[in-house]
Amino acid sequence: MIYDLTRTLVSGMPVYPGDPEVRIVAGGAPPWRVSALHLGSHSGTHVDAPLHYVAEGRGIGAFPLERFIAPGMVVDARGYADDAPIGAEVLTGYDLRPGMIVVIRTGWEAFWQDARYFRHPYLSADLARALVERRISLVAVDALNVDSTMSGGEAVHAILLGADVLIAENLCNLAPLQCGQTYMFAILPLALGAVDGAPARALAWDINHRFGSDLL
Numbered sequence: 105m106i107y108d109l110t111r112t113l114v115s116g117m118p119v120y121p122g123d124p125e126v127r128i129v130a131g132g133a134p135p136w137r138v139s140a141l142h143l144g145s146h147s148g149t150h151v152d153a154p155l156h157y158v159a160e161g162r163g164i165g166a167f168p169l170e171r172f173i174a175p176g177m178v179v180d181a182r183g184y185a186d187d188a189p190i191g192a193e194v195l196t197g198y199d200l201r202p203g204m205i206v207v208i209r210t211g212w213e214a215f216w217q218d219a220r221y222f223r224h225p226y227l228s229a230d231l232a233r234a235l236v237e238r239r240i241s242l243v244a245v246d247a248l249n250v251d252s253t254m255s256g257g258e259a260v261h262a263i264l265l266g267a268d269v270l271i272a273e274n275l276c277n278l279a280p281l282q283c284g285q286t287y288m289f290a291i292l293p294l295a296l297g298a299v300d301g302a303p304a305r306a307l308a309w310d311i312n313h314r315f316g317s318d319l320l
Contacts, residue, residue: 105141105278105309105310105313106307106308106309106313107169107219107277107280107281107287107307107308108277108306108307109149109207109248109275109276109277109278109306109307109308110148110149110275110276110277110304110306110307111148111149111216111274111275111276111290112148113126113128113141113143113147113303114128114150114163115127115128116125117147118148118217118221118222118236118248119144119146119250120248120249120253120298121144123144123146123147123252124142124143124144124147126142126143126144126147126148126298127140127141127142127273128140128141129142132169132196132220133314137194137277139229143303144177145224145243145275145298145299145300145301145302146301146303147256147303148200148274148301148303149189149271149272149273149274149276149291149304149305149306150272150273150274150293150301150304151164151172151242151271151293151301151302151304152261152262152265152270152271152272152273152293152300152301153166153167153265153270153271153299153300153301153302154265154266155161155256155298155301156261156265156301157261157262157266157268157298158262158263158265158269158289158301161265161266162267162268163270163296163297163298163300163303164293164300164301165295165296165298165299166298166304167260167270167296170293170304171241171242171270171291172242172290172291172293172304173288173293174203174204174205174241174242174289174318175201175203175204175205175286175287175289175311176200176204176205176207176281176283176288176289176308177199177200177204177206177207177280177285177287177288178207178208178209178282178283178284178285178286178287179194179195179206179207179208179209179283179284180283180284181208181209181210181225182192182207182209182210182211182259183276184210184213184225184227185208186223186224186225186255187223187224187225187226187252187255188226189224189225189226189227189231189252190208190210190225190226190231190237191228191230191231192228192230192231192233192234194198194202194208194231195231195234195235197284198284199284200238200240201238201241201287202238202239202240202241203240203241204238204240204241205240205241205242205243205244205289205291206240206242206243206244207244207245207246207256207275207281208227208233208243208244208245208246208250209246209278209283209287210224210225210245210246210247210297211246212247212248212274212281212311213246213247213248213276213278214222214240214260215279216276218231220281221247221248222248222253222254223253223254223265224247224248224249224253225247226247226249226250226251226257226260227243227245227250227251227260228250228260229259229260229262231261232260232263232264232299233251235264235269236263236264236267236269240269241270242267242269242270242271242272243264243269243270243272243287244272244273244275244289244291244306245272245273245275246274246278247273247274247304248273249272249273250264250271250276270303272304274292275306281308286311287308287309287310287311288308288310288313289306289307289308289312290306290307290308290312291304291305291306291307292304292307294307307310
């Protein structure tokens with residue numbers, strides 16, 4: 105089974121305060137339908153490239169596909185209070201290896217379309233440094249931001265992106281995935297070239313899944 109961890113892009117969806125609002129407008133000349141898409145590079149489920157924070161950092165198009173398709177794990181970080189830092193202790197007991205994708209599950213996807221979504225827990229600097237030390241390829245979260253949105257923090261972006269570790273935010277539908285189990289993940293950004301980030305399709309599947317076998 106393939107699990108879709110992606111927020112559907114729709115008009116009026118939550119965005120980081122100050123980011124462009126998402127508007128999808130249907131148009132075109134009959135009988136053709138061509139929709140106009142108005143959105144920011146960090147709308148919905150998306151990937152941050154180092155250029156998002158580091159002036160001399162690489163843009164999203166500079167990374168090989170292997171950085172976005174890799175084995176990984178979901179780490180359980182549920183139970184934290186609103187706007188609380190998540191400590192490095194959440195990594196205890198997880199067999200995280202270099203090159204993996206790590207998805208931090210806060211449980212905050214439950215507050216999508218609610219004002220509380222903006223008061224999510226966030227990664228502490230210690231947790232960010234621990235992920236860098238483990239040479240993780242990409243860190244994802246089921247919340248609006250890896251930093252505190254309420255206080256406008258930036259420490260985690262600085263640590264991760266400064267170490268060339270990619271970030272994905274606004275994942276969802278994590279309930280079917282077992283924390284600590286190895287899955288294959290694909291968090292594929294749009295091919296936008298030398299840009300600070302891009303909306304992405306985030307998928308996961310069992311490590312032994314055979315594509316197309318259900319059609320045989």
